[in-house]
Amino acid sequence: MxxxxxxxxxxxxxxxxxxxxxxxxxxxxxxxxxxxxxxxxxxxxxxxxxxxxxxxxxxxxxxxxxxxxxxxxxxxxxxxxxxxxxxxxxxxxxxxxxxxxxADGPDVLKIVTSADAFAVLQPVFADLNHEEFWILILNQANYLIGKQLISKGGMAGTVADPKIIFKTALEHNAAYVILAHNHPSGSLRPSQQDINITKKMVEAGRMLDLYVLDHLIVTDKLFYSFGDEGLI
Structure with a gap:
């Protein structure tokens, strides 16, 4: 050589x-x-x-x-x-x-739009190759007072238990919640299960005076908002 x-x-x-x-x-x-x-x-x-x-x-x-x-x-x-x-x-x-x-950004965030929620959630779901279901917990003025992992699953899905979601929100004295889960596949299309659980959560929230403002499906760079699509 x-x-x-x-x-x-x-x-x-x-x-x-x-x-x-x-x-x-x-x-x-x-x-x-x-x-x-x-x-x-x-x-x-x-x-x-x-x-x-x-x-x-x-x-x-x-x-x-x-x-x-x-x-x-x-x-x-x-x-x-x-x-x-x-x-x-x-x-x-x-x-x-x-x-x-x-960790970047101010300590107190006001969530007014779906894009505001996505900005908080995107780092949470970054780099995951499995599904997770999270909630954002808001007070009466729409300020974020917490975010909480509810469940995690595999590539195909995860189970969101309404009892755990509302118990967690009530423990934080929430006025509103935003639901969120990721699709590791990159697809933003909601499944029928996604649609059904959203309807179920919205109805349960109304009974408790704890309102579901939105449900986001998150991928690496994009999101789908049930609220923006008129499904809530």
């Missing part, structure tokens, strides 16, 4: 090209996604540098960090050069990023 074609390890690179040194010299915003991941995994394998390995992983997921954020430790460990410890480091870092996004 021509020696000039051989792979050069990161330690042999010019200092400005090493991810760690590049971060120290220029700041984190000057690093590519692959370089940031390379810092997490520390080293590559005998055939490629940590940066090359990171580029290969990103390329497999179409350079989509949202898609990478949904990947399991087991899936990442299938890449040559990524053991369990490195896979855990990547998953943990992406989860921290998701939680930071969820």
């Amino acid at each position: 021509n020696p000039y074609q051989e792979k050069i390890g990161i330690k042999m690179w010019a200092e400005a090209d090493r991810p760690r040194e590049k971060l120290l010299l220029n700041g984190r915003r000057h690093l590519t996604d692959a370089e940031l991941i390379a810092i997490l995994i520390g080293s590559g394998n005998k055939d490629e540098t940590a940066v090359d390995l990171s580029k290969r992983i990103l390329g497999f997921y179409n350079n989509d960090l949202d898609a990478l954020g949904k990947v399991s430790v087991k899936d990442l460990s299938k890449f040559k050069g990524i053991g369990e410890a490195k896979a855990i480091a990547i998953v943990a870092a992406l989860e921290l990023g998701r939680r930071r996004k969820e």
